[in-house]
Amino acid sequence: MADSARMLGYSAGNLSADLMFVGEAPGRLGADQTHIPFHGDTSGQNFEDLISFAGIDRADIYVTNGVLCNPRDEKGNNSTPLPSEIANCSGYLRRQVELVQPKIVVSLGATALKALSMVQPHGLSLKEHVRTAQSWLGRMLIPLYHPGQRAMIHRSHANQRSDYQFVAETLKNLTAPRSRTGGATRQDLLAACRFMVERRSEVSYFELHKLAYLAEYVHVKRTGKRLTGAFFIRQKDGPYCVDLHIQRLKKADADFVVTSDGGRLMIRLSKSRAGTLFDDRSDVPESARQTLEEVVSRYRYPSDADLKRAVYLTAPMRMMLRKEKHDGTNLYNAPIDFLAA
Known part of the structure; x- marks a missing residue:
């Protein structure tokens, strides 16, 4: 990864965000070129469409990856990060969580979920725990599928829309001031x-x-x-x-x-x-x-x-x-x- 950009900077977003998204790694045609996580390629376009649909403002969130550099195969295409590569970056991921202190961390894909388990073991799987809010490291962890095109085979775009709506509603319930339920049923x-x-x-x-x-x-x-x-x-x-x-x-x-x-x-x-x-x-x-x-x-x-x-x-x-x-x-x-x- 020596020639890849290190995707850790102000473009990640709001350092006081209540909501943090963790992806797999910067994409060759996306963040590795634009230096903005989830921006510039198909996955980035899908991600931005999904948060927009759910009413989530990108200015209010923090976006990072389990691996901070773009991993490529021998042909120069994107490749899945190796466990050793995920481990090498886990300290940076932990420090980002500690710095931002989000109320909710959303993992995007199995690799991101695995990266978070290296920060703090959670025993969750993407298939069984997608769109559920789980307790993790003193906050909530919500596993979602990656917004890339391949993931759409396993999780339709309509389902992913509902996933992001769930994230928005969960955040709203956490951050909204608690009040007594008004009046009785009419x-x-x-x-x-x-x-x-x-x-x-x-x-x-x-x-x-x-x-x-x-x-x-x-x-x-x-x-x-x-x-x-x-x-x-x-x-x-x-x-x-x-x-x-x-x-x-x-x-x-x-x-x-x-x-x-x-x-x-x-x-x-x-x-x-x-x-x-x-x-x-x-x-x-x-x-x-x-x-x-x-x-x-x-x-x-x-x-x-x-x-x-x-x-x-x-x-x-x-x-x-x-x-x-x-x-x-x-x-x-x-x-x-x-x-x-």
């Missing part, structure tokens, strides 16, 4: 949820969000009006109802019993009060009850994947997917407009 949504949970005996927290969304969707189709005033946004796993935050839900009604089944939150009612709310309140129309009965009976799926598929086939979600595809916009956490769809 009463019109609460009544609808009681009705559906009572009819199903028990639903998962995942199902409750999707059923609440489908109830809004079906009701708008039938009547042209919203069922409730709840606020829904689009997330990776489909619609998420902000008003159904688990703490707000429990605060609103102690009759909701929340248990954990293998890490999966399950919700049931300690008393069957759902139907009485609709009977007792004159401001809840009969059409609302018809909508909820239809949703409970129609959307019974054996798996979360089937329910998620049904949700993504509805008009509001298809409209958002089309907009993302044609405009290249990132609509994660964007409000869902039932009436426009």
Whole structure:
């Protein structure tokens, strides 16, 4: 590597960054020429597109590599760094982590993950731990695939977009000021949820969000009006109802019993009060009850994947997917407009 540029300098980024990305090594057509990590070649273009999609500003991050010089084979092409080469640079990698003190370190590819294990053993594998936040060296470590074209064979561009969105959301949760969850769940949504949970005996927290969304969707189709005033946004796993935050839900009604089944939150009612709310309140129309009965009976799926598929086939979600595809916009956490769809 004697003729390769040493990629360690101010172009790496913000020395006070909360987020650090660690790649494999400078590319022959990229950082070895531009002297900017992940910039100038296909991998750099993909990386910059991915962080842009996730709303991550390059000025706010620090980018480096497990090996600081470009390794090449006998033909002059990029080659995978040898274990000895990774070991030779591990001291520099450790010192960069200690200098920047990021809250999250993101490894890009198996070689980067291996390089980090030489700084501090972690026992993680890319295949098993991709897009998960793991405790490492007093901070979080998130393994992702390399943004190069070869890695796209194993991890699609769409999946990688979601990976970077996960990084952005994890960072936001770490750095956002903690505050108490405001208010309880609104009463019109609460009544609808009681009705559906009572009819199903028990639903998962995942199902409750999707059923609440489908109830809004079906009701708008039938009547042209919203069922409730709840606020829904689009997330990776489909619609998420902000008003159904688990703490707000429990605060609103102690009759909701929340248990954990293998890490999966399950919700049931300690008393069957759902139907009485609709009977007792004159401001809840009969059409609302018809909508909820239809949703409970129609959307019974054996798996979360089937329910998620049904949700993504509805008009509001298809409209958002089309907009993302044609405009290249990132609509994660964007409000869902039932009436426009």
